[in-house]
Amino acid sequence: LLRSDTTALRGTAAVVGDRSHVLDQGDFQAGSLQRTDSGLTASAGALDVDFNSLHAMLDCNLGCGLGSRLGCERGALTAATEVQGARGAPGHCITLQVGDGNNSIVEGRLDMKHLLKLLDLTTEEIEEILNLADQLKYELKHGIEHHHLKGKTLGMIFAKASTRTRVSFETGMYQLGGYPMYLSANDMQIGRGEPIEDTARVLSRYLDGIMIRTFEQKQVEDLAKYGSIPIINALTDFAHPCQVLADLMTIRERKGALEGLKACYIGDGNNMMHSIIVGCLKMGMSISVACPEGYRPDKEVLEFASQYEGFEMTDSPATAAKDADVLFTDVWASMGQEGEAAERRKAFEGYQINAELMKLAKPDAMVQHCLPAHRGEEITADVFEAHADE
């Protein structure tokens, strides 16, 4: 959530002379806009704007209240001149200007940022999320107050069961000084067929952000399309981005770095497999997935993965697990597939992380499971218990 706030600061920027003539322009992201002789680049140097003052100045609700800094050596923010679209509405952007005393200004746009699926994030954005998460974890452990979301309310819509996601979001919002509002989809009007666009519009007027766990990915995308506040996907049938960001954070914490590691995933080509494939490849890891015919990942994910040499798909768990640093698995029947459980139990026979398979992986390999786990199906009890603290 926090990262989606800070990376809201991205878009195009232009260096303008005499407040009208564009001298140069380029893309920027929070903290990465640099101005050099050759133009706007991502290297050292240049511009320095305090986003706390920007936030105060614009009184904007785009989540720049974290005090992120967009470097500017030359001068302070002089004006936020244009607001396109309604504040917080889709496509809304603000043009800001930084003066240097020589009429030279930088203009930048602030755009809305959501977390709908990892396919939407750049490697740099994922890295920023992991860095910020590490920092917040450090602050929490050391009793350093970090109430970045003071006064903010997060609506948490659940159309499916949840233990870890609900507790982690609710606790996280409390630790960040905000308020988490639990909303059961069955008790809401969407449960009685109210269109998502109406829900999106009205909730955007009360809340500062929405996280949602539901079935169709389209519902989450539509919330973002019709609402005017940041939307976070807390699991759909297609993706589980928050879980995989947390997995990547854990792996990096234990292994020191992600780049160059080999992951494998044994089991169903489901939401978890999708997010793991995308997350690992974007972070420079290789990944080998083993799944039976008929249960392979979505076309969109396979198309993305096919650009990477480090991607392999096989029907052999042993091939996938060979020399792996991290082994992933997930249930054979996900939420909503309860009726297919018996059929799936047959199809996935042998797609299990067990002691034999672990022998093929690196000796210090980690095991990750998003939980709940079905011991004796996708993972044996002994392997699960041996890796339960990871």
Ligand code: NVA
């Ligand atoms: N694939 C599982 C993940 C649970 C966190 C499901 O969707 O039920």
